[in-house]
Amino acid sequence: MDEFFRMVGFVPPQEGASHASSAEEKASDASSQGASKKRKASHGQRNPFASDGKDGEGLSSVFEAIKLPSWRKRTLIIAILVLILVIAGAYWWFHPPINIHSADTWTFLVVFVLLPAFITFRALSASYKAGSNARPKNAGKAKRFKWLSWIPVAVFAVAVLGWAASYSIWPGNAEKYSSILQIQDTDFATDIQEPDYDTIPVIDRDSAVLLGNRTLGEIPEYVSQFEISSLYSQINYQGRPVRVSPLNYADLFKWFYNKDTGIPAYVIVDMASQNTQVVRLSSPMYYSESEPLERNIDRYVQLRYPFYMFEEKSFEIDEDGTPWWVCPVQTRTIGLFGGETIDRVVLVNASTGECQDCAIDECPEWVDRAYPSNLLIQQYNWYGSLHNGWLNSWLGQSGVVQTTPGTDGELGYNYIAKDDDVWVYTGVTSATSDNAIVGFVLVNQRTAEAHYYSVAGATEESAMSSAEGQVQNLQYKATFPLLLNINGQPTYFMALKDAAGLVKKFAMIDIQRYQNVAVGDTVEECQKSYKALLATNGVTTGDDSVASEVTGVVRTSMQAVIDGNSHVYLSLEDSSLIFDCPLPTVMNAVIVRQGDTVTISYIEGDPTCTVESLEVKSAEAASAAVGQSSSVSSSTVDASSNQPVAEAASADAGGSASA
Incomplete structure (x- = not known):
């Protein structure tokens, strides 16, 4: 151990040291300096790391300015232990994954390991080259520390090469990127069922946040201590589209006051009915984003699985209402940092801290957000731009497509419920970003199953x-x-x-x-x-199961123009419904008059029903069929006055009979 400390120069010269040894070192230094001068003379070059003469103005002068004290062994050991504790504390606080594919890991290494090591080795090299009372000139040690300083540089160079190898321009990478998300071409009308209007999400995330925050105000004991998290994850819960979000401690002092009792509730906003409720928990949540120490959900799950790289987490509840944190585990499949996808999911019970580590294909069905939305959009854009090769993505751009941009600089997507899962929806447009789509894509957030539908239309x-x-x-x-x-x-x-x-x-x-x-x-x-x-526009339901039929006598008939489209509205005797006959689809509605008997096939509504087909039977023919011709009026219409003329004809007939 003593030899090691003497080698690195942390042990000061001992009293009574042999003058012969000192003389040998000086002779050795003189010999080294002479050889160095000869090399400089022979090459005619200036050494930027030299410390004598004008060459001391090079980089070595910077490292000479860094004064490294000459410590005794005990002091050095204490310093090393303190350094280890500082690094350990920094790791606990920042908790980067221990994984070479993580940019956070490399940032931590550069800041806390590689850069300090480089500076220290360079400073020691310059110190031995210049010489001092604590460290006499020693060309061998100076060279040794100079070589050691290249180790952190080499490690950093590995990261740079791995980063460069992640680019799509690298041979074979374009194909890898485009195949991460497997796309299936599907027919829209057969794959997407007509919606149940009671379960259509009618509000967006901003409205859900507004409703949720107002609901918390109805519980005074929570308002002063807690606030609602901004997560508001959209999930399917008991067949309903909802957004859920946990409560958070309002600030550090509120955490200190409530940390023993935990977080008592979470908020549910029904996206269809707009009903909002605060769900009180029998077992409070102790693991959350607002925990500053060991129960902080990010720190807790990362330190429990130190080699995993976690993606954007979400807050969900299972079908029993138990709160969970869903933490997707990402993997990089291209180079060192490229080709991100999800291969595992860690589920953390927000109340107990219980963890379940499962592969993506073993993820429970109640989980709706294993794949973050932004990642799925990015994966489709890789496919859209690179499936015909990297060069084509820049030059010819044949078949190059991308997802439609959103508003306010955000990605444009939304969610739909399908097969009890949440699917991300976004339009697909050409590479020139015009105002038309060529289709749209749905991607399952639990399985990454992707369906493409070719439909031309508006963005x-x-x-x-x-x-x-x-x-x-x-x-x-x-x-x-x-x-x-x-x-x-x-x-x-x-x-x-x-x-x-x-x-x-x-x-x-x-x-x-x-x-x-x-x-x-x-x-x-x-x-x-x-x-x-x-x-x-000539589009009908084509579904007889939802159409109803009624036969009756027309009570009123009126024509109107709604939003530039012509409609005929009918009402029947003994019925409170109003029948809407769109033109020109139900064209024979224009000949219907009061008193006509009609058979209507319609889509039920309350009170307005949309007519799909109309069969007209005149009042005269109807009365003849039932033998009551004397009690009904003729259907002949006076075109100029738009009034039935049957009554006049009947009066004339009556007058003749009387005469």
Whole structure:
């Protein structure tokens, strides 16, 4: 051990040291300096790390300025222990994964290990080259420490090479990137079922946050101590689309006051009904984002699994309402830092800290967000740009597509419920980012199953502008659209909000003909108007199971123009329903008059029903069939006055008989 300390120069010269030894060292230094001068003379070059003469103005002068004390062994051991404790404390606080594929790991190494090691070795080399009372000149040690200083540089160079090898330009990488997400081409009308309007999410995340925060204000004992986390993860819970978010400690002092009793509740916002509730827990949550120490969820799960690289976590509840943290584990498949995907999931019980580590294909079905949305969008963009090669992505751009941009600089996507899972939806547009889509993609957030649907139409942003144009006098703002299947047609559905962020109206827009917009105060009213709009364009349900039929006598018949489209509205005797006949789909509705007997096939509504087909039977023929010709009027119509002329004819006949 003493020899090691003497070698690195941390042991000062001992009293009574032999002068012969000192003389030998000086002779050795003189010999080394002479050889160095000869080498400089022969090459005609200046050594930037030399410390004598003008050459001392090189980099070595910087390291000479770093004074390394000459410590005794005991002091040195204490210093090393303190350094180890500092590094350990920094690791505990920052908790980077111990994984060469992690950028956080390399940042930690550079700041706390590689850079200090490089500076120390260089300073020791310069110190031995210049010489001092504590460290006499020693060319051998100076050279040795100079070589040691290249070790951290070499380690850093490995990171740089690994980073360069992650680029898609590297041979073979474009194919790897494009195959991370497996895309299936699917037919929209058969794959996406028509929605249950009671479970359509009618509000977006911003509205859910607004409703959730207001609900917390109804519980005074929570308001002063807790606040709602900004997570608001969207999941399927007991067949309903909801957003859930835990409470957090309001600040450090509130944590100190409540840390023994934990976090007592979480918030659920129903995205369809807009109902919000604060769910009180029998077993409070102790593991959360607002915990500053060992129960901080990020620190807890990272230190428990030190070699895992965790992606963006989410807060979810299982079907029993138990709160869990879902922590996806990422892996890098290309180079050192490229080709990110998810291969495992760690589930942490927010109340007990119990952990479940499972492969992605063994993830429980109640988990809805194993793959973060941003990662899935990125993986599809890799496929869209690189599936025909890297060179094509820059030059020819044949078949190059990308996901549609959102608004306010954010990614454009939304969520739909399908097969009891949450799927990320986004439109797909060309590389030139025009105002049209070539299709759209759905990706399962639990399994990464991806479906592509080829549909030409308007981008989400264009549809939002079209919906806002329908209510421009009210200055409502549209939410990012949701994708629905209405009568087999891909349809944008969105809410229209006022300046306070409250939902006031709803809009449905035909993706392929985005100038066709239906607006209603309720989802049901909007749906009826939209189906009538589709019928006007010749699109019917094609589903007999939802159509009803009625036969009756027409009480009133009126024609009107709604949003530029012509409709005939009928009412029947002994019925409170109003039947909407869109033109020109139900063209024979224009010949229907009061007193006619009609058979109507319609889609039920309350009170307005959309007519799919209409069969007209004149009143005269109907009365003849039942033998009551004297009690009904003729269906002949005076075109000029639009009034039945049967009564006049009947009066004339009566007058003749009387005469």
